[in-house]
Structure formats: C-alpha cells, structure tokens
Amino acid sequence: MNKLFIDNSINIEDIVIDQDLDLKIDFKDEKKNLTINVLPNVCLRVFDTSNNTKNSITYNISENTQVIINKFSIDCSDEITLNINKENAKITFNTSLINYSDNTYRQTVNHNCMNSESKIKNHALNILDNELKLVVNGIVKKNSKNTIFRQDNKIINLKDGNSFIFPNLIVDNHDIEASHSAYIGKFDEDVIFYLMTRGLTRKDANSLLIKAFLINNMSLEENEIAILDAVVKNV
Amino acid sequence: MLKIDKLNVIVKDKKILNDFSIDIKDGEIHAIMGPNGTGKSTLSKVIMGNKNYKIESGKIVFNGDVINDLETDERARRGIFLSMQNPISIEGVQNSEFIKTAINARRNTPIGLYEFIKEITAKASELDLKEDMIHRAINVGASGGERKKNEVLQISLLKPSFIILDELDSGLDVDSLKKVCESLNKYLEENPKTSVLIITHYPRILEYIKPRYVHMMVNGKIVKTGNLTLALEIEKSGYSDTFNISENKVYE
Numbered sequence: 001m002n003k004l005f006i007d008n009s010i011n012i013e014d015i016v017i018d019q020d021l022d023l024k025i026d027f028k029d030e031k032k033n034l035t036i037n038v039l040p041n042v043c044l045r046v047f048d049t050s051n052n053t054k055n056s057i058t059y060n061i062s063e064n065t066q067v068i069i070n071k072f073s074i075d076c077s078d079e080i081t082l083n084i085n086k087e088n089a090k091i092t093f094n095t096s097l098i099n100y101s102d103n104t105y106r107q108t109v110n111h112n113c114m115n116s117e118s119k120i121k122n123h124a125l126n127i128l129d130n131e132l133k134l135v136v137n138g139i140v141k142k143n144s145k146n147t148i149f150r151q152d153n154k155i156i157n158l159k160d161g162n163s164f165i166f167p168n169l170i171v172d173n174h175d176i177e178a179s180h181s182a183y184i185g186k187f188d189e190d191v192i193f194y195l196m197t198r199g200l201t202r203k204d205a206n207s208l209l210i211k212a213f214l215i216n217n218m219s220l221e222e223n224e225i226a227i228l229d230a231v232v233k234n235v
Numbered sequence: 236m237l238k239i240d241k242l243n244v245i246v247k248d249k250k251i252l253n254d255f256s257i258d259i260k261d262g263e264i265h266a267i268m269g270p271n272g273t274g275k276s277t278l279s280k281v282i283m284g285n286k287n288y289k290i291e292s293g294k295i296v297f298n299g300d301v302i303n304d305l306e307t308d309e310r311a312r313r314g315i316f317l318s319m320q321n322p323i324s325i326e327g328v329q330n331s332e333f334i335k336t337a338i339n340a341r342r343n344t345p346i347g348l349y350e351f352i353k354e355i356t357a358k359a360s361e362l363d364l365k366e367d368m369i370h371r372a373i374n375v376g377a378s379g380g381e382r383k384k385n386e387v388l389q390i391s392l393l394k395p396s397f398i399i400l401d402e403l404d405s406g407l408d409v410d411s412l413k414k415v416c417e418s419l420n421k422y423l424e425e426n427p428k429t430s431v432l433i434i435t436h437y438p439r440i441l442e443y444i445k446p447r448y449v450h451m452m453v454n455g456k457i458v459k460t461g462n463l464t465l466a467l468e469i470e471k472s473g474y475s476d477t478f479n480i481s482e483n484k485v486y487e
Binding site: 195197209212217 | 316317341
C-alpha cells in the first residue's frame, strides 16, 4: 500500500485519495483546516498522532470505500467531520485521547446515503482536574436506509476532572441500526484489586489498564503500538 | 505460616468476622465450610487486604509478621494468593502480559521472553487450557471453567506459599474440577511447604485436595473443627443439625 506522511512542514488544505493508502498525520501545536476526499473503490488507513491541536479535518467519502482511522492525540480540541456521501462505505474510527488541559473534541458523522456503516469508538483519559468534552454527533438523513451507525464513548478520570460526553444521535429513517453509549468514571476498583492480588503495585495496575484503554482499543500495527507504548508509559 | 488472632471485621457498620481465629502451619491444608453470608469470602478478601473491609481489632500474622497494614500487592509478593470465586474479566489487558508483569514483580531481573512462553504454554497444556486464553484479554469471553483454570495457571507460574481457594469448585464440571485439582496437587507435591485454605460449600473438592482440618464457620467465627468426616457430616445433615442450632440462628 502507498504511504503518505503529513505534518506541520507540509502546507496543504485538500487531499484527493484515488488509490489505497496508508496516511500518517502528525501535526504539533497546530490550528489547521484539512479536507480529505476519498474517491470510490479505495481503502484508506489513517494513523493520526497529532498533539496539542485545534484542527478541523473533513473526510468526504465516496462509494465502495473502506476507511479505518486510528487517532491518538494529546490535548486535542480537533473537530472531525465524516461525510459519508455514497453507498457501500464502511468506516471504523477509533480515537484515544490523553487530556492535560481544557479541551473539546468534536466528531460528526453524516450518513448522507443508504447502505453505509460507521463504527466510532472514543476513549479518553482525563489526567488532571481539567475540563474535557466529547461531542459526538451521528446524523442519519432521511434517504439513508440500511445504515449502521454505532458510537461508544468512554472517559476515565484519573483525578477529579470535569468530563462530559454528548453522544448525540439524530436519525430520520426507521430502517437503520444505531446505538450510542457513554461512560464517565474511574478505573474499576475491583479490577485494580484483582491485579494487585497478583503482586502488581497500584501504579503497575494503572499502567496496564491505561495501555489497554488507550492502545488496545485500536487496530494498530506493531510499529505503531511501539510508538504509542512509549507515550503511554510517560502518563 | 498464617495465624489469625481474634479478628473482628466490619463492613458498612455490620460485623462480618467476629473474634475469628485460625492457625495454619507450613504445608497444612485447611477447609472452611459454612452457610451463605457467614463471612467466608470476606475472610479471604481481608487476608488479601481489600480496603472495603475494615479491621476493628485482631491480628493477621504471616510468616511471623503482622500484615494488617500491608498493601494487597505486598501481601501477594510475600506469597499469598487468592483464587477468586468469580474471577473478573478485564477488557484490553492481555492475559500473558498481565501474568508476565506479575512474575516480574517478584523478580529482580525480568523473565526472558522465551523462558516465559515455554513455561506458560506447558502449564496451560497441563490444565487443558486453550492456548488462545493466554493471548486473549483476561477472562474475556471465557467460561466459568476457563476462568478457574486461569486462576490455577497463575498459581503454577507465580508460585505462592499460601493459597486461598475461594469456591474453586463453583463453575467447574466434574472433569474440569478433577483436572484443576490434579494440577494443584502436583504443585503441592513439588512445593510441600505450601499451605492451602479451601473455602467451599461442598465436600466434593475435598475428595481431591484432602484437608488436614475442616472448620465449620457460622456468624463470622469457627464453631467446630474436625477432619473430612465433619465435611461429610455437614453434607449429610446440613449446618443446623451439625452444629445443633436452629436454622434462624445460623442465617441471622
């Protein structure tokens, strides 16, 4: 598969993807508008490791496409929009966020056609006492028969952060499958106790759970796991 | 090995253990039987240092040291292992990674990957535990039997000196129970100083792992001690008749 790497050094606002592609996005301290147009019959895999960004990224997705996005970000107030415009598009979008300051992460999925599928999974770790908002909108239009839309959102507060999830689902067609869930809380004390009964310190138990929560919820390759492992170890 | 002296424990203002005492010496196997809600599982969690249970008075002494104030993980590293009644599943945490981390918590230098894989594969095979259980997230999608086998797998790899088996037989079919007990007996043969505390409702497990003492526990304390005959008597006559008290008193 072809590879494309985008970071701060590349001044680009529109990308057209007309063949299978591995796209790596790595913006730092950036506020950028980016539109990614995925043309028909394309398989796109995105690995986004942007940090401290306020980006606005829009994906326009055509027919017979498969898009897998793994986004791992620290202190992210990005706004991501997925416009599923044509039939037989299948989207998997896994986000893992580490939050150290006040942030709002917005994600909108517009199902504008029939026979499309999107699965959204957002996991966020709010480290300190800051405010973190996840606004996740799923909009299924009237003409979107046979759509499957699922969103699953979790925020773990390590301390006493103010965390909010807005799992919005606006559906205008009866012939679809849709679900949304939201959980905000701490790691389960029973789970930590179980790990500690095997000799792990509370810190080691937390590290294992953080890694599981942020990394193992995404479908990553070995080298990508190694990159994120190093980041997560410093949490 | 483990001596508990007049332990009183409260949970949410309710006394669960009431002047509980027991003395388990090196290499001894003890069994505790008792009706539901009498404090058997509480006892196992208190020995393991669960913070939900408050010790009002009394001492837990392990290998000569009072461990009342030790953290759970330190108790585990000193050699206490609690095989839980309902081992939980943990999404995303790979079983092998967890067990490897637990092994390394007991070592000065980390275990080599090859040595670890060789050992865990051999022990899992002994237990007829499917290999994918090793690489799966902890107990996710596992049956009750697989969960109990996973507990015993951890015992064989973490090598504790004091094992608490909290209702090991629940969720296990006859064949699986036999297999799990064979594995435990092999471990006890190889490590003869290891002591075991079996918590159970039924004497079936005691046919496979034979205790030296059987204790009957009612209302948070041991009320009668005997041998395997006591367990058979309890099964035949029930707790009320065995202790010669009314059912109301047993369950109060």
